Amino acid sequence: MSFGAVAEDYDRLRPGPSAAALDWLVPPGCGLAVDLAAGTGLLARGLAGRAARVVAVEPDPRMRDVLRAASPGVRVLAGVGEAIPLRDASADGLFISSAWHWLNPELAVPEIARVLRDGGRFGAIWTSRDRTVRWVRQLDALRDSSSPRGGPGSPRGGPGAPRHQGRADGARAWLRRREIRLPDSAPFTAADTATFGFTRVMAVGDVAAMLGTYSGLITATDEERAGALSAGRAALDRLFPGAAEINVPMRSVCWRTTRAPR
Numbered sequence: 001m002s003f004g005a006v007a008e009d010y011d012r013l014r015p016g017p018s019a020a021a022l023d024w025l026v027p028p029g030c031g032l033a034v035d036l037a038a039g040t041g042l043l044a045r046g047l048a049g050r051a052a053r054v055v056a057v058e059p060d061p062r063m064r065d066v067l068r069a070a071s072p073g074v075r076v077l078a079g080v081g082e083a084i085p086l087r088d089a090s091a092d093g094l095f096i097s098s099a100w101h102w103l104n105p106e107l108a109v110p111e112i113a114r115v116l117r118d119g120g121r122f123g124a125i126w127t128s129r130d131r132t133v134r135w136v137r138q139l140d141a142l143r144d145s146s147s148p149r150g151g152p153g154s155p156r157g158g159p160g161a162p163r164h165q166g167r168a169d170g171a172r173a174w175l176r177r178r179e180i181r182l183p184d185s186a187p188f189t190a191a192d193t194a195t196f197g198f199t200r201v202m203a204v205g206d207v208a209a210m211l212g213t214y215s216g217l218i219t220a221t222d223e224e225r226a227g228a229l230s231a232g233r234a235a236l237d238r239l240f241p242g243a244a245e246i247n248v249p250m251r252s253v254c255w256r257t258t259r260a261p262r
Contacts, residue, residue, distance in 0.1 A: 004062030011040035021252035037099035041067035082107035208233035
């Protein structure tokens with residue numbers, strides 16, 4: 001529930017998923033799509049162009065306020081993944097963006113299975129800076145060393161990647177944190193995965209400010225947060241001297257499966 005404190009910055013600075021990723025994730029002819037743990041609706045707005053109806057479920061009222069203002073046509077509900085406020089077999093697709101690690105799978109997976117119709121799509125997507133790129137890893141390592149709780153890409157509340165981590169190890173760890181393993185008894189078919197790279201043009205100041213939208217810095221002390229953001233901006237100025245805008249490499253990592261017949 002820390003994210004509501006920076007809801008407007010979150011919506012402005014965090015990346016939305018790539019169009020190609022959404023095309024892969026959302027099945028054709030999707031009637032009702034659910035964005036679970038929707039935040040400010042970065043995913044919901046993408047779903048709105050690919051499903052007849054979209055419902056966004058989010059526990060934080062401050063995030064819901066921004067979601068409503070920015071997402072006309074999306075129905076917004078208060079709720080959590082362990083108790084989804086929708087009837088049985090009502091959704092054609094249910095999707096989670098960068099929030100799987102906040103859920104309790106033992107409770108959330110049965111709820112997701114309950115809400116999905118037979119043959120419905122369960123999908124997850126993580127969209128963030130591409131940590132396979134060296135300067136992105138350098139920036140995150142700097143942020144992680146300043147944050148008491150780790151940072152973006154690490155499980156919230158967990159440690160960040162070690163600063164000495166090499167390119168291959170860092171990339172593998174970044175992808176590993178974007179895996180979903182369902183219980184053997186879960187009523188879903190075998191899962192597929194895909195990744196989609198893209199570039200986002202951002203002001204240098206916004207790239208630095210985006211670091212402050214992750215829980216490690218949101219919950220840090222004012223001194224820790226200011227120090228990390230200042231160090232991040234200084235690092236970007238060294239990496240891209242004189243630049244007002246930079247091309248930020250992004251990646252959407254996607255996972256999908258199908259609800260088995262009841």
